[in-house]
Amino acid sequence: MLTQKITPEGDNMNDIKDIIEEIKARCDIASIISEYMNIKQSGANYKGLCPFHGEKTPSFYINTSKQIYKCFGCGEGGDVINFVMKMENLDFMDAVKILANKCGIEINTNMNEETRIKIEKSKKFQDIHTEAARFYLSNLLGSKNLGYEYLRIRGLDDKIIKKFGLGFSLDSWNSLMNTLISKGYKKQDLLECGLIAKK
Numbered sequence: 001m002l003t004q005k006i007t008p009e010g011d012n013m014n015d016i017k018d019i020i021e022e023i024k025a026r027c028d029i030a031s032i033i034s035e036y037m038n039i040k041q042s043g044a045n046y047k048g049l050c051p052f053h054g055e056k057t058p059s060f061y062i063n064t065s066k067q068i069y070k071c072f073g074c075g076e077g078g079d080v081i082n083f084v085m086k087m088e089n090l091d092f093m094d095a096v097k098i099l100a101n102k103c104g105i106e107i108n109t110n111m112n113e114e115t116r117i118k119i120e121k122s123k124k125f126q127d128i129h130t131e132a133a134r135f136y137l138s139n140l141l142g143s144k145n146l147g148y149e150y151l152r153i154r155g156l157d158d159k160i161i162k163k164f165g166l167g168f169s170l171d172s173w174n175s176l177m178n179t180l181i182s183k184g185y186k187k188q189d190l191l192e193c194g195l196i197a198k199k
Helices: 013-026 029-034 080-088 092-102 113-142 146-153 158-163 175-182 187-193
Strands: 004-006 040-042 045-048 060-063 068-071 105-107
Touching: 013 080, 013 092, 013 105, 013 113, 029 045, 029 060, 029 068, 029 080, 080 092, 092 105, 092 113, 113 146, 113 158, 113 175, 113 187, 175 187
Parallel strands: 004 105
Antiparallel strands: 040 045, 045 060, 060 068
16 A cells, blocks of 8 residues: 655644544545444445444444444434544544554654644534434424424424524523533533533
């Protein structure tokens, strides 16, 4: 395999993020996932039995145009890095290194601990905001409410609502916080993300 050595200038966060984006662009998500599980083509996309929970009917889908996966049974989803992290039980940067090796990118950097922590925190915050978006979407679609009725009157169906990530906030100041904490996130993380505020 031909490899390309990419060396960030020192611990430049922007350089490292560019490398991560390059790895995601080169590692086709369907090809990587097929190394871990059986998938079948479904139109332009793929589907299979979710590896994260037991099921007999496939609810795990791979969107090849967006390069993401989503299980509509258990809610797991993300990009190729998320998948490898979950399957291999790795932290973010270790999963990045595995994928870099697979797609022929040699990461040549003596990253210090401070930079590693910053990258891990940035990834965690992205995941928190993704979970928050899912929470608000489920609020909108999961029960009858004025927000949903308003969107339907305006001609927006569920497909459009999901495509643009619309959501609905419940009349409860701590519902989002409790949901995210139940998923393993800490209150301090939510404060730093700006999703909750101190009283």
